[in-house]
Amino acid sequence: MIMDASAALEDLDTLVRHLRDAHPHPYPDGMQAFYAAVAECVSAIPANGLSDARFRQLLRPVLAAVRDGHTKLEESVTGSRHYPVGWDVVEDVLYVARVGSTEHRELLGARLVSVNGRTVAELRAAYTRIRGCENLSHELTGVARALGGPHLAEDLLGLADGLKLVVRTADGADVTVEVPSTEEDLEWIGPPSTQELPPADASGLGWGFLSADTVYLRVANLVGYREYAEMMEAFADRPVGEHGDATSATELLRELVLAARTARADRLIVDLRGNGGGGAAFAFILGHFLYGLDRTLRVDLGHGLTRYSELFAEHYPAMVKDVPAEVWAAGGYDFREEHAWRAGELVETFRLQDYSPTFAAELTRGDLSAAWSPQVTVLIDAWTYSSGFQLALFLHRMGADTVGVPSGQAGNSSGDTLGFTLPHSRIKARLSAKRFVMFPHDPEQGRLWRPDQELTYAHLAGHHFDPDTAVTIATAGLNPGSESR
Structure with missing residues (x-):
């Protein structure tokens, strides 16, 4: 359809208006840089119209x-072909963490050098032009997703039915391999885990004992619990669907x-790997x-800045009923939380029990x-994002140790999204309504x-690329002497 x-x-005007009027930080590089991206989109729209797919390509840089x-x-996932890596x-x-066929098993653990002649640095740079990225880990996870199939990789590589990979093995040898796309359902093959971990249920939660004194809590996502x-x-001031069968986090944690x-256990491992967020x-x-x-x-997680808007009110009418007139007069920016934080005051902005x-x-x-x-x-x-990231930071500031890979989520960033639909194309989009400053005095950590x-990588290689190497390191840290950290 054209x-x-x-x-x-x-x-495009609707998209720009929502960003301008509802996003708390729409111009990170200045208004001129933002509108330069808008101008590029305008100039690329042909007079004789364009397809939905092409319009999406033009909107992404904005x-x-x-x-x-x-x-x-x-993004609706289209295209039935995927790459088996x-x-x-x-x-x-x-x-390479997993492969879809035994013929590629020797690639497991190998580091990516280039794809179709483009280095990882070039792929990262290309990805930042089509998706908002917050840090290095975010860029890398984005490239990893984009290499999932031809329809995903098109913006980075053009139309490519197959991939020419150059990878570097753990012993330092460079290997070139051709990886064709496939329509077959894949049974992924990966290195075995040395851990027997309690699984998450359909709501994303699960727990069990790893040893007599260590409890393991899996929180795979934060959208499924009651x-x-x-x-x-x-x-939202309206029903959101049936949730009576959803696992209650309260009841599960009470049981735990x-x-x-x-059991007189005195150790807890909270596994937030792959947790893409949901509800804090x-x-x-x-x-x-x-x-x-x-x-x-009372834990100090920095401060937030909510921006109220017409779009916000459409989503959460109950939440805007008591917003003061002075907040609306200031463009919808609500600075009360930041002012209270700077004054050292405890402002209970959210009471879950209500x-x-x-x-x-x-x-x-x-x-x-x-x-x-x-x-x-x-x-x-x-891959630990959004509310998953916030949960990790909360526990850390309460005294917990953290183990793993830096999150693609920045601590000083935006979130709490609002959805909207563009009127003609019916393309759906989301934008943030709140700015979070969790590291107000440390921009680098933020x-x-x-x-x-x-x-x-040395840890992984030393554990034969066990996908649960982080668990092994964590249990060693909880049991000094069992393995060097």
């Missing part, structure tokens, strides 16, 4: 100019704490059981507040937060 030029220009990973088009991130490296659905239903106390309410629930709600609310009946009942019960005080270790990787024990 969209005419006037409709495309109107859709959104990328905001340099915000949460602000993006909602899967990548992961460690340090500044993309390495309290998140209750919270979103209250915020009671079992840990009975989980931190309040876990904090209640480990530290008590008062300490949880939105989640499940958590409210636990607070009323009150018998397990700060009921278990284990030594906590948090696992993160480059861009790339490094864990206490950073996973390296």
Whole structure:
């Protein structure tokens, strides 16, 4: 289907207007740089119209100019072909973490040097022109996703049915291999894990004992648990669908704490690897059981800056009812949280118990507040984003150690997204409504937060690229003498 030029220009105007009026930080490189990207998009729209796919290509650099990973088009996955090589991130490296056929098994663990003649640095630079990126890990995860199939890689490589990979093996030898795309369903092959980890359930949560004194908590995502659905239903002032069968984080953590106390376990590993985020309410629930709600609310996570707008009000009418007139007069920017933070005041801007009946009942019960005080270790990787990142930082600032790969999420960044649809093309997009400044005094850490024990390529090679090497390192750290950290 071809969209005419006037409709495309109107859709572009809608996109720019929403960014201008609703995003808290739309011009990170200045207004001129942003509108230069808009001008390039305008000049590239043909007078005789363009396809949906081409229009998406032209819009991506406009959104990328905001340099915000949460602000993006909602991409529908099209194309049935994919490449049978899967990548992961460690340090500044993309390495082969899994393959789709036994003929490529020898590639496992090899580091990417180039694809179709383009170096990793060139691929990273190309990716930042089509997606807002926040740090090195974000760029690398973006390239890894883009190498998933021809339809994803097109913006980086052009139309490429196959890949010519140059990879460097663990012993330093460069290998060139041709990888064709395939339509076959793949059964991924990867190095075996030496760990038997309790799995997450359909809601993304799971737990179990790794040893008599160590409990493992898996938090695969933060969108599937019941309290998140209750919270979103209250915020949106409308039903969000059935959630009665969703796992309750409150009930699961209550069960975990009671079992840990009975076993006299004193160590907890919280696995947030691959957690793409969702609802930050989980931190309040876990904090209640480990530290008590008062300490949880007093932890310093920096400050935020919400921007209210017409788009915000469309999504969350209940939340804008009490926004003061002076906030609207200041472009919708609500500086009250920042001012309170600078004054050293505790401002309880969010009370989960007001939105989640499940958590409210636990607070009323009150018998397990700060009921278990284990030594906590948090696992993160480059794919730990958004509320997953915030949960890791919360636990770290409560005293937990962190192990893994720096997250692609920047601590000083934007989030809490709002969705909208462009009127003519019906393309869906999302933009951030809140600015987070979690490292107000350390911009470098605010861009790339490094864990206490950073996973390296040497660690992986030394453990034969075991996908759970981070767990092995974490348990060694919890049990000094079992393995050098």
